[in-house]
Amino acid sequence: MTVTKDGGYVRTPLIAGNWKMNMDHVQGITLLQKLAWTLQDAKHDFERVEVAVLPPFTDLRGVQTLVNGDKLPVRYGAQDLSEHDSGAYTGEISGQFLAKLGCSYVLVGHSERRALHSEGAELLQGKIQAALRHGLVPIVCVGEPLEVRRSGEHVSYTVDQLRETLKGLSAEQVAGLVVAYEPVWAIGTGEVASEQDAQEMCAALREFVAQEFSSEAAEGLRLLYGGSVKAANAATILGQTDVDGVLVGGASLDAAEFANIVRFEHHVVA
Numbered sequence: 001m002t003v004t005k006d007g008g009y010v011r012t013p014l015i016a017g018n019w020k021m022n023m024d025h026v027q028g029i030t031l032l033q034k035l036a037w038t039l040q041d042a043k044h045d046f047e048r049v050e051v052a053v054l055p056p057f058t059d060l061r062g063v064q065t066l067v068n069g070d071k072l073p074v075r076y077g078a079q080d081l082s083e084h085d086s087g088a089y090t091g092e093i094s095g096q097f098l099a100k101l102g103c104s105y106v107l108v109g110h111s112e113r114r115a116l117h118s119e120g121a122e123l124l125q126g127k128i129q130a131a132l133r134h135g136l137v138p139i140v141c142v143g144e145p146l147e148v149r150r151s152g153e154h155v156s157y158t159v160d161q162l163r164e165t166l167k168g169l170s171a172e173q174v175a176g177l178v179v180a181y182e183p184v185w186a187i188g189t190g191e192v193a194s195e196q197d198a199q200e201m202c203a204a205l206r207e208f209v210a211q212e213f214s215s216e217a218a219e220g221l222r223l224l225y226g227g228s229v230k231a232a233n234a235a236t237i238l239g240q241t242d243v244d245g246v247l248v249g250g251a252s253l254d255a256a257e258f259a260n261i262v263r264f265e266h267h268v269v270a
């Protein structure tokens with residue numbers, strides 16, 4: 001993360017928890033309550049380091065009620081959305097509905113959806129447009145599989161993936177996006193990319209945005225790293241210049257562990 005002279009951050013760090021298909025609506029409330037209490041007890045400054053959770057759709061109403069009722073400074077969002085706003089699309093969820101539930105964020109193009117639901121660039125462009133139409137910030141996910149990493153082509157592969165996914169957007173729109181670099185081989189495997197790997201890719205993605213869109217877009221865009229992030233490795237990864245946050249899977253299901261990731265500034269590993 002880039003730190004200013006007065007010790008602030010150039011871009012507000014974002015620590016986001018992707019619960020995936022875990023936590024029913026009762027478990028979700030308990031987890032969020034524990035997380036909020038832990039962070040409030042620790043006097044976490046939510047303006048300085050932003051916290052967001054991305055629960056299953058069925059938890060969102062409960063999360064909204066808890067966040068509003070207890071005035072929790074935690075943001076939340078969904079793990080996917082439809083590219084359409086309404087109509088005969090059985091099983092789909094509209095960005096309009098997510099906005100009405102107070103969502104701030106929505107994941108777009110997570111590698112599990114790209115792989116398991118064959119989501120390609122054109123569909124993802126539509127989903128990004130749908131999110132933006134309803135004032136949701138898309139967290140656009142990119143990252144290479146193991147064979148690409150082994151071939152040494154990971155940077156060009158991931159930059160190309162981002163280029164395809166962001167097609168049709170203006171520089172102003174890109175400036176407000178969040179992009180998560182999640183190498184597929186590091187997701188849920190315990191195999192974490194090194195901090196140098198995370199920095200190399202995030203720097204390349206920012207450079208691409210500067211070239212393709214504008215330097216303002218590159219400066220505004222927040223880049224997250226995701227893949228086996230835990231409290232033990234978060235501070236080192238977040239210490240990298242071009243990494244503005246983390247997208248956490250498994251470790252976000254444990255309130256104490258996730259709170260320690262949020263509080264990375266207090267756990268800097270020498």
Ligand SMILES: O=C(CO)COP(=O)(O)O
Pocket residue numbers: 018110182186187188189190226227228229247248249250251
């Ligand atoms: O896919 C991820 C977050 O979106 C990462 O998952 P893990 O943190 O469980 O590796």
